Amino acid sequence: MIKVGVFGAHGRMGSEVVKAVQEAADTELVAGIDAAGEREKVRGADVVVDFTHPEVVLDNLRWLAANGIHAVVGTSGFDERRLSELRDILARHPGVNVLIAPNFGIAAVLMMNFAAKAAPYFESTEIIELHHPNKADAPSGTAYRTAELISQARADAGAEPMPDATTSEIDGARGADVAGVRVHALRIQGMIAHQEVVFGTHGETLTIRHDSMNRESFMPGVLLGVRSVAGLPEQLTVGLEPILGL
């Protein structure tokens, strides 16, 4: 049995993780907590799953590393500065692994992978992400990661800058620039998590769309992470791709 703790246990995602861990045959819930002051309750866990808040997750990971507990992280907000800080933390605690997945949906991982594959074949690419209005961060971690993957794929292929004649703009009208890719964030009541990656070249466009219909859909990916994290070859892994063989 894998002993699992959950940080953010009463949140939208954490409550699904608690259920999934309790229902799976090979995992056992040690404790679920919702405040930093309660961390002692997960001592004894092999793995902690973190779905909390971008502002607290690094502090959580610092505590887990110091206590020799592997982490599976869904919390968003991991830009290069935070990843570098995390690498420094892990360097001081060999033997502790962290898996950060910007999106645990298997179809979402495929959407990002397909987008990176398509990117070199199109002059223009922009991302539209659509989420529920309770989301704290914008753009989403998924959109941020997709933009990075597209940017890398375009650079590897020696792509020219995207065409854009805009010289006059109301702030934000062209979205945020993430690694050279424009990202537009919508917050819509009734939605959960959705993304479109729109590609265009002369006479043709391609749109790749992913929709999360409920939060249960993230759980196969979370459990895969819980089962895999201790055996990962690197201390820090970003994305489910290597585990899925992508």
Ligand SMILES: NC(=O)C1=CN([C@@H]2O[C@H](COP(=O)(O)OP(=O)(O)OC[C@H]3O[C@@H](n4cnc5c(N)ncnc54)[C@H](OP(=O)(O)O)[C@@H]3O)[C@@H](O)[C@H]2O)C=CC1
């Ligand atoms: N990677 C993925 O596939 C997915 C990632 N996410 C990401 O997960 C994160 C959480 O999303 P969501 O569940 O919607 O958010 P919620 O706000 O519903 O849940 C966050 C929970 O974390 C708790 N919390 C806050 N601080 C701490 C702390 N220091 N230690 C432990 N728990 C704490 C909160 O408690 P309280 O309310 O009392 O403050 C709350 O219960 C976001 O960053 C989101 O983007 C979401 C969906 C999928």
Ligand SMILES: O=C(O)C1=N[C@H](C(=O)O)C[C@H](O)C1
């Ligand atoms: O906050 C959410 O809901 C989600 N957050 C993640 C993100 O920022 O990409 C994953 C998914 O989009 C749902």
